[in-house]
Amino acid sequence: MSNFIDELNDAQRAPVLHKDGPLMVIAGAGSGKTRVLTYRIAHLMEQGVDSFNILALTFTNKAAREMKKRIATIVGNSEAKNLWMGTFHSVFAKLLRFDGDKLGYPSNFTIYDTQDSQRLIAAIIKEMGLDKDVYKYKQVQNRISSYKNSLITVKAYFQNPELMEADAMAKRPRLGEIYQNYVDRCFKAGAMDFDDLLLRTNELLTRFPEVLMKYQDRFRYILVDEYQDTNHSQYLIVKALSDRYQNICVVGDDAQSIYSFRGANINNILNFQKDYDDVAMYRLEQNYRSTKNIVSAANSIIANNKNQLEKNVWTSNDDGGLIKIHRSVTDAEEGRYVAGSIFENKMQNQMQNGEFAVLYRTNSQSRAIEDALRKRDIPYRIYGGLSFYQRKEIKDVLAYLRLIVNPKDEEALKRVINFPTRGIGQTTIDKLVVAANHYGRSIYEVMDNLDRLNLNINAGTKRKLADFVTMIKSFQIMNEGSDAFTLSEHVAKKTGLLLEFKKDGTPEGIAKMENIEELLNGIKDFVEGQKEIADATGSLTEFLEDVALATDMDKDIEDDDRVALMTIHLAKGLEFPYVYIVGMEEDLFPSAMSMNTRSELEEERRLFYVALTRAEKQAFLTYTQNRYRWGKLIDAEPSRFLEEIEERYVENLTPVNDGYRYKSTIDKNIFGEVDKSKLRQVKPQNGTPPSVQKPNENQLRKLRKLKPEISSPAQPMDLDPGLVTGARVNHTRFGRGKILNIEGAGNDRKAEIHFDQGGIKKLLLRFAKLEVLDNA
Numbered sequence: 001m002s003n004f005i006d007e008l009n010d011a012q013r014a015p016v017l018h019k020d021g022p023l024m025v026i027a028g029a030g031s032g033k034t035r036v037l038t039y040r041i042a043h044l045m046e047q048g049v050d051s052f053n054i055l056a057l058t059f060t061n062k063a064a065r066e067m068k069k070r071i072a073t074i075v076g077n078s079e080a081k082n083l084w085m086g087t088f089h090s091v092f093a094k095l096l097r098f099d100g101d102k103l104g105y106p107s108n109f110t111i112y113d114t115q116d117s118q119r120l121i122a123a124i125i126k127e128m129g130l131d132k133d134v135y136k137y138k139q140v141q142n143r144i145s146s147y148k149n150s151l152i153t154v155k156a157y158f159q160n161p162e163l164m165e166a167d168a169m170a171k172r173p174r175l176g177e178i179y180q181n182y183v184d185r186c187f188k189a190g191a192m193d194f195d196d197l198l199l200r201t202n203e204l205l206t207r208f209p210e211v212l213m214k215y216q217d218r219f220r221y222i223l224v225d226e227y228q229d230t231n232h233s234q235y236l237i238v239k240a241l242s243d244r245y246q247n248i249c250v251v252g253d254d255a256q257s258i259y260s261f262r263g264a265n266i267n268n269i270l271n272f273q274k275d276y277d278d279v280a281m282y283r284l285e286q287n288y289r290s291t292k293n294i295v296s297a298a299n300s301i302i303a304n305n306k307n308q309l310e311k312n313v314w315t316s317n318d319d320g321g322l323i324k325i326h327r328s329v330t331d332a333e334e335g336r337y338v339a340g341s342i343f344e345n346k347m348q349n350q351m352q353n354g355e356f357a358v359l360y361r362t363n364s365q366s367r368a369i370e371d372a373l374r375k376r377d378i379p380y381r382i383y384g385g386l387s388f389y390q391r392k393e394i395k396d397v398l399a400y401l402r403l404i405v406n407p408k409d410e411e412a413l414k415r416v417i418n419f420p421t422r423g424i425g426q427t428t429i430d431k432l433v434v435a436a437n438h439y440g441r442s443i444y445e446v447m448d449n450l451d452r453l454n455l456n457i458n459a460g461t462k463r464k465l466a467d468f469v470t471m472i473k474s475f476q477i478m479n480e481g482s483d484a485f486t487l488s489e490h491v492a493k494k495t496g497l498l499l500e501f502k503k504d505g506t507p508e509g510i511a512k513m514e515n516i517e518e519l520l521n522g523i524k525d526f527v528e529g530q531k532e533i534a535d536a537t538g539s540l541t542e543f544l545e546d547v548a549l550a551t552d553m554d555k556d557i558e559d560d561d562r563v564a565l566m567t568i569h570l571a572k573g574l575e576f577p578y579v580y581i582v583g584m585e586e587d588l589f590p591s592a593m594s595m596n597t598r599s600e601l602e603e604e605r606r607l608f609y610v611a612l613t614r615a616e617k618q619a620f621l622t623y624t625q626n627r628y629r630w631g632k633l634i635d636a637e638p639s640r641f642l643e644e645i646e647e648r649y650v651e652n653l654t655p656v657n658d659g660y661r662y663k664s665t666i667d668k669n670i671f672g673e674v675d676k677s678k679l680r681q682v683k684p685q686n687g688t689p690p691s692v693q694k695p696n697e698n699q700l701r702k703l704r705k706l707k708p709e710i711s712s713p714a715q716p717m718d719l720d721p722g723l724v725t726g727a728r729v730n731h732t733r734f735g736r737g738k739i740l741n742i743e744g745a746g747n748d749r750k751a752e753i754h755f756d757q758g759g760i761k762k763l764l765l766r767f768a769k770l771e772v773l774d775n776a
């Protein structure tokens with residue numbers, strides 16, 4: 001037995017050595033599920049299973065790459081390369097390139113990203129003359145996406161009165177028609193959206209038994225990580241492919257199922273034993289990732305969920321520090337606390353930036369954190385947000401490249417037909433769209449046959465359209481003889497894109513040019529890299545597919561040393577020594593949109609469990625009393641989840657006896673959660689609540705130093721003797737000034753201030769960010 005098996009404990013070794021037949025590993029966070037999957041693959045290969053016969057499905061491409069790397073160190077690089085390993089989307093996109101022609105798709109089909117889909121849907125809504133306030137394109141896209149993930153095709157939709165009725169009730173009776181048009185248009189454009197990659201794979205495997213048999217025979221061993229978050233469409237694919245040999249190994253944790261809003265179905269895990277005969281069940285209980293405090297705290301949280309499989313997660317790691325809870329007055333201050341704390345920990349413990357992660361519930365929370373990190377010169381990287389490949393200038397270049405490979409690609413064409421401007425106006429484009437719909441052809445085909453069609457387009461415009469077609473054709477010819485890099489560079493210049501941004505001359509224009517250069521560098525790297533892979537050629541098609549399925553997550557985290565910022569959803573499966581979970585507030589986390597039912601709330605709680613279990617050494621939870629949301633400053637309440645952590649595992653960094661606390665003897669509602677109306681009572685509204693002890697002069701001075709933004713509803717102004725007529729103050733935005741007058745009371749208290757830089761302003765004290773200067 002080779003020594004990598006020794007890197008497993010007994011419980012982990014069993015599923016790794018398990019012979020043929022279905023097996024499932026259900027275990028808590030950090031217990032080595034992913035490690036088991038990785039080592040099982042290596043072991044299978046050592047046992048003589050051909051690497052071509054193994055299919056491994058992971059949650060991110062990054063995870064797949066890491067697994068491959070690990071396997072390569074065990075079995076050697078050349079064998080590891082043959083493994084089919086990646087996300088569902090990337091693996092089945094590859095499969096559809098081989099066999100999608102049976103469904104009428106070209107092998108060079110385009111992959112529409114969410115933005116492409118939304119643009120097309122918005123266009124269709126407009127063409128159909130529907131009210132865009134009723135038919136909101138994002139909602140419509142969402143709806144169509146969920147139909148596809150439940151395998152409800154257009155035909156199935158129109159055979160299902162319940163669905164039609166539901167959409168009609170939602171005042172969108174023509175949703176089915178939009179769906180129909182959308183599917184037609186994608187098909188005509190030779191394009192698949194993300195959901196199609198799964199839906200069409202299912203269609204292919206059901207309609208063509210010989211294709212199914214081919215892949216059943218090829219993928220004799222199938223392994224799936226994060227099985228708890230597979231949706232129905234993915235479930236069916238795995239079921240079909242593994243049906244013949246039944247060598248299916250799934251690992252997951254029901255307590256980490258966090259994607260039901262995207263159709264993930266926890267029943268896939270719960271029913272696994274019913275779906276296959278003689279399932280071997282394995283459990284892992286020892287957590288290797290986190291300290292005792294973190295593991296215990298996480299256990300105490302998840303215990304609040306009713307629906308879960310029994311698990312006992314423990315660790316032999318050190319106790320570690322208590323979970324630190326920090327309260328701030330505003331979200332800006334929360335950011336400053338996080339940045340300051342990262343800074344201190346780096347200094348004290350000689351840590352790298354890359355060992356810290358800041359996790360949040362929604363992307364928009366990153367801004368305050370970013371601002372604070374920048375001020376401290378701490379490098380960071382945001383994962384998820386707007387990825388590099390979604391920037392406008394990059395999408396412009398990619399649109400040209402997509403057109404070369406697949407000129408029918410409607411979204412790519414519409415994007416660049418008049419960018420850089422060539423005098424082809426919207427009216428002309430509308431006419432082309434109408435003609436394309438009429439003839440059942442793509443827009444490009446219409447453009448390529450203008451002479452033969454009797455369209456009401458003038459000669460000058462016709463020439464411009466013909467020039468465009470000629471340009472694309474010249475690129476296509478070049479594509480046959482050159483590598484993706486040479487071609488892309490040529491395209492960026494020839495189309496005038498580079499010049500367009502250069503002409504612009506603004507810093508933004510220059511940044512855009514640099515981004516295009518960065519893209520070209522990336523293509524060069526890609527072409528070099530592909531040379532090493534067995535069945536790859538480095539073609540433009542391969543590059544575009546790589547891009548379409550790339551998320552920011554996939555870029556190597558290790559390549560440079562930065563603090564990682566991401567949503568909790570994206571952090572699944574990852575680990576970091578120090579983790580900050582920010583915005584621990586009611587309506588934010590748990591999210592206001594996910595509190596209507598017990599199951600929604602339980603999903604939020606699982607999300608919290610996922611967040612906390614990313615931490616290896618130390619976890620910090622922060623919340624703020626006031627937060628800007630939807631452009632308004634709102635009163636925030638501490639998250640009920642804070643209260644759910646068993647008290648002995650936490651340490652409050654901010655005093656709790658000042659009337660604003662989360663630890664309390666508040667009644668719980670029938671869900672066992674905090675009754676919010678009661679919670680409000682302990683929070684000071686106007687003036688000083690009875691539970692507040694007035695701080696003495698000394699404490700006040702300290703407070704002021706700590707919190708420049710001391711004015712807030714929770715810090716009654718009467719407590720601050722510094723804010724008086726004549727005092728010198730500093731305002732974060734307007735700078736220094738002198739208080740001329742103070743009027744009003746409680747929440748309405750206002751100060752009239754004469755700022756040094758000119759101007760007198762009246763500021764509401766509960767919002768104004770005022771710092772009383774010591775030299776008043």
Ligand SMILES: Nc1ncnc2c1ncn2[C@@H]1O[C@H](COP(=O)(O)OP(=O)(O)OP(=O)(O)O)[C@@H](O)[C@H]1O
Pocket residue numbers: 007008009012027028029030031032033034035036253256287288289572573574575613
């Ligand atoms: N037997 C072991 N000995 C030492 N370290 C281990 C062992 N098993 C797992 N680990 C380490 O523990 C950490 C967690 O393992 P892994 O990521 O496989 O857990 P997981 O169950 O997949 O977690 P998650 O539920 O978060 O996906 C990793 O750093 C891994 O290398």
Ligand SMILES: [Mg+2]
Pocket residue numbers: 033034035573
């Ligand atoms: Mg894992």
